[in-house]
Amino acid sequence: MSDILLSARDIRRDFSVSAGFGKRKRLVQAVRGVSLDVPRGGVLGIVGESGCGKSTLAKILLGLDDPTAGEVLFQGQPLSGMSRMTRAAHIQPIFQDPYLSLNPRKRVETIIGLPLRVAGIAEREIRQRVHEMMEMTGLPTRLAGVFPSQMSGGQRQRVAIARALISRPELVICDEPTSALDVSIQAQILNLLQELRQELGLTYVLISHNLAVVEHIATEVMVMNRGEVVEHRPTAALFAAPESAYTRMLLASVLTPEPGKGLPEISYDAA
Numbered sequence: 001m002s003d004i005l006l007s008a009r010d011i012r013r014d015f016s017v018s019a020g021f022g023k024r025k026r027l028v029q030a031v032r033g034v035s036l037d038v039p040r041g042g043v044l045g046i047v048g049e050s051g052c053g054k055s056t057l058a059k060i061l062l063g064l065d066d067p068t069a070g071e072v073l074f075q076g077q078p079l080s081g082m083s084r085m086t087r088a089a090h091i092q093p094i095f096q097d098p099y100l101s102l103n104p105r106k107r108v109e110t111i112i113g114l115p116l117r118v119a120g121i122a123e124r125e126i127r128q129r130v131h132e133m134m135e136m137t138g139l140p141t142r143l144a145g146v147f148p149s150q151m152s153g154g155q156r157q158r159v160a161i162a163r164a165l166i167s168r169p170e171l172v173i174c175d176e177p178t179s180a181l182d183v184s185i186q187a188q189i190l191n192l193l194q195e196l197r198q199e200l201g202l203t204y205v206l207i208s209h210n211l212a213v214v215e216h217i218a219t220e221v222m223v224m225n226r227g228e229v230v231e232h233r234p235t236a237a238l239f240a241a242p243e244s245a246y247t248r249m250l251l252a253s254v255l256t257p258e259p260g261k262g263l264p265e266i267s268y269d270a271a
């Protein structure tokens with residue numbers, strides 16, 4: 001029997017969007033009944049066109065947003081019943097753009113150590129663990145005193161990874177973790193994520209536009225279209241013989257890994 005770390009049960013998320021002055025609000029159904037299980041030690045890849053609801057789902061899995069309906073369970077316990085601190089101790093995010101997720105006014109060691117400081121851990125131990133984490137993420141400790149603006153994009157993403165892992169979460173939710181980086185740096189960061197998974201026994205949810213990345217790293221893949229799950233199977237099986245017409249189309253299309261731009265518009269009639 002596999003050990004399920006995270007489960008989502010029939011998650012829905014509606015947004016009520018203003019259609020302009022004097023106009024009636026429009027309902028956007030960003031996530032429409034998604035269920036999933038993430039086994040401990042696995043990597044669930046989530047793929048789908050821009051706007052299909054991946055980031056909305058990611059925020060809900062992180063407990064950063066509440067679903068309109070449905071429930072997320074971490075080790076069988078509802079996420080909604082946990083304190084922010086407890087949730088953060090188990091589940092951490094890594095987002096696309098380290099420019100936006102790192103405080104520009106704080107030094108690297110302060111940024112990485114923040115989760116421990118919030119948890120009330122002694123300064124001496126924080127220092128030691130920050131240095132240990134910097135080593136694990138390939139950051140020279142001489143960078144401890146610099147600001148994010150003095151670092152390269154790859155180094156900044158390493159800082160974001162170090163901060164995410166310092167409190168030793170079991171689950172890391174990565175939303176386009178390398179899309180904002182130069183192509184030459186992307187592989188380094190992906191390799192680092194792989195190494196850290198082995199070393200620390202982590203479980204990942206990995207959202208990526210880059211199907212090659214997902215094929216390489218994910219143990220199972222979930223394909224989303226317009227807020228729904230189209231197909232969810234072990235990686236090798238899905239890539240070898242996609243079952244749904246939508247997945248086949250996605251695999252056949254040329255995908256732009258351009259940050260924030262999403263995929264080219266693809267028209268598709270459900271099969």
Ligand SMILES: Nc1ncnc2c1ncn2[C@@H]1O[C@H](COP(=O)(O)OP(=O)(O)OP(=O)(O)O)[C@@H](O)[C@H]1O
Binds near residue numbers: 052053
């Ligand atoms: N806060 C919000 N308010 C209103 N609509 C939203 C909000 N967040 C997301 N949406 C809408 O929900 C849908 C799903 O968006 P989401 O960001 O989850 O897609 P995505 O799959 O992550 O796309 P991308 O690949 O471009 O990152 C889109 O139609 C988006 O416009």
Ligand SMILES: [Mg+2]
Binds near residue numbers: 054055056175
């Ligand atoms: Mg997104």
